[in-house]
Amino acid sequence: MLKPPHWEMMIVWYFFLGGIAGGAYFTAAIADNFGSARDRGVARVGYLLSLPLVALCGLLLVADLGVPTRFMNMMRVFKFSDPMSLGAWAVGVFGLFTFVSSVLSLSSSPSHAALRRKIGFVGIFFGFFLASYTGVLLSNSALPFWRDARLMGALFLASGASTGIAAITLIMFATGQATGDGWHKLKRADHVSMIIELVLLVALIGLLGAAAKPLISGHFAPLFWGGLVGVGLVVPFVLDFVAHRTRAVGALAAALILVGGFVLRYVVLMSIQA
Amino acid sequence: MARTLAMFTDTSLCIGCRACQVACKQWNELGLEVPEWTGGYQNHAHFTDKTFRLVRFIEEPGAKPNGDLAWLLMSDVCKHCAQAGCLDACPTGAIYRTEYGTVNINQDVCNGCRYCVSSCPFGVVAFNESTGTAKKCTFCNDRIHNGLGPACAKACPTESIQFGFRDELVAKAGKRVEALKGMGFKDAQLYGADTGGFLGGLNAFFLLLSKPSVYNLPDNPKLPQRNVVVDSLLSIGSALVVGLGVLLSFRERGKGGPHRDA
């Protein structure tokens, strides 16, 4: 006799875009701090992508409230153990990081670059937070399946990485920057996150046991197996494996990874609310 | 904090008249709702944004000693949990605990995020589309602050709903269970009376004539937030592994370790 909160399409988009924003940002900041000068293109795309996405996230979050004009009421309190409270703060703080990093990424002065790297290094943690807290938020509700999914935050984080990197890949491709080394590094990073994502997905379902039903055998099962596992994880791997020299195929794989990331948020949210 | 107040709902006394449900609606000015078909006398199927007291009509086939259908009646309400999931979830501070130990939603602060709806282990909180806020039983906050008991308890003609200090009511309820057992109700039991039990005890607790599950109540409800540390640590672990993977993917290799140029 429990009640679902009716977090529907706006929140699906929020979870999805928040994952990309967080993933793109921390990938950019890691490339900026630990990559070579040639990875600066990746960093710039990642920073510049995370800024409009997190702005959109903020708008979605506010628009979904029952009384949007009372959004600021979340700023009355800071509850350290409440994912919803921390999340509202994190969207704001992370937004500031994406803004400063984006502005600095447009400058070519070495002192700005050094500052940008330092800010990016700190921002990595907020990127991680934004990509994962939504999973912890669900696993600390009272609803079956969500409340049993101990690894949802961990899974959302890996998915945030894989979709964030895929989004950077697509932009690099579309803007003609899909050249040499940087492209392969991006692909490698995406494959690593997807493998972690797959492992976490298997572990999540294993730990859920019977509680995994809404995901793996209900009305949403075809979408889960076909859309997330098939189109979103297995097919991109196969495409990248058989045609790793063809940029267009790599871009297609990235697009499918994004589809998979959306399907993941969709089935997790909607399967017990629809 | 003032002495904790409580409501004790003794379901063995309930006659299903719904005086409590009506009194709640009228005192709290809860609006009209379209009735729904539930297959029995109960209406509505569950708490809504305009139904805070709800008499449940539970049919238990073959449960009577002679094999007849047993009809269990229970006037259900927000439990005002000592450890309340709704309160822990609320990011605006709209949900608060009063000095009497009850749990209330400040309608002027709630922004309608609905996290409390998904965080009540009993599915009590409901979202009101027209105000855009979350609604539930207030324990008649206005009445208890003016020396009156909740409207439902006042209206109940059989004293199935009793209002008073928690400690006194618990003692009374314990005696009532023993008396019922002596009368042959072998499954008579208290639900939520024990402050050492689940959720730190319920400030609206119940006497049931059968197992909690028969009343659609969870046997052992848990605070949803109890795993927040573990789940966060798992996410941090995932972040470390993913971060390291991305880092290794971008690090320059084969050139004597990482190098960096401005």
Ligand code: SF4
């Ligand atoms: S029963 Fe639900 S709404 Fe009532 S206090 Fe407990 S958690 Fe909150």
Ligand code: SF4
């Ligand atoms: S809907 Fe209102 S009362 Fe419920 S958690 Fe959100 S702000 Fe708090």
